[in-house]
Amino acid sequence: MAPVLPPLAVVQAQLDAYNAKDIDALLATYAPDAEQYVLHGERLAQGHAQMRERFLARFAEPDLHARLLSRTLVGAMVVDYELITRNFPEGLGTVEMLCVYEVVGGRIQRASFATGAKRLGPPALPAG
Template sequence: MIQETTAAEVRAVDRQLDAYNRRDLEAFLSCYADSAELLVDGVVAASGKEALRAVYAEQFAGSRIRATVVDRIHAGDWVVDNERVGGDGMPSMAVLALYRVRDGLIDQVQFLGRRAADD
């Protein structure tokens, strides 16, 4: 069975990506569950929405970084994006982002394999 790209999980991830690119912290956080976890290369970097607020408030204040989806797959609760992240004169990076969406909110995001993008 082919899943439509407008699935609730995909829409939740798209909303947070749009808010990220606008650096709209409140809209960004509204896409996450109160107990959401952020993992970077398998290590918990933030646990809970207030911890996410601290991480992303600093990031949004300090740069005009943007993320672009290069490729995406969606299966069940998971949306997996191959993203390019860059801006403000920094070299772009390739990042594999795994988002788990439950009840319309992201409850876990994992970033893996951050490396310089092949431009």
């Protein structure tokens, strides 16, 4: 039986797998029945099958990359502030994201995301 990773290690493994576009490693950081939400809003996905579909669609973007700008830990909750490079229909750009992860038993059980404004052009640190 593998040791249970602490919340910071789980979320870092998730970010590393996302940037490597490694769907199996990414899903391994989530509980099988994990849920993803828009922060304070609708459910985006529940379970590995729905999450796999969402992530694989995103992984098709050649320039996809999440840059961690800050990370905060409060108990089992990890909050990341990230700058995501994306390939939008209009061209290369970025969005700021606030990602809130609840880690239970060494896996992400719940994740909520708030997405900032889309900015077209090469990645740059957000103002402010």
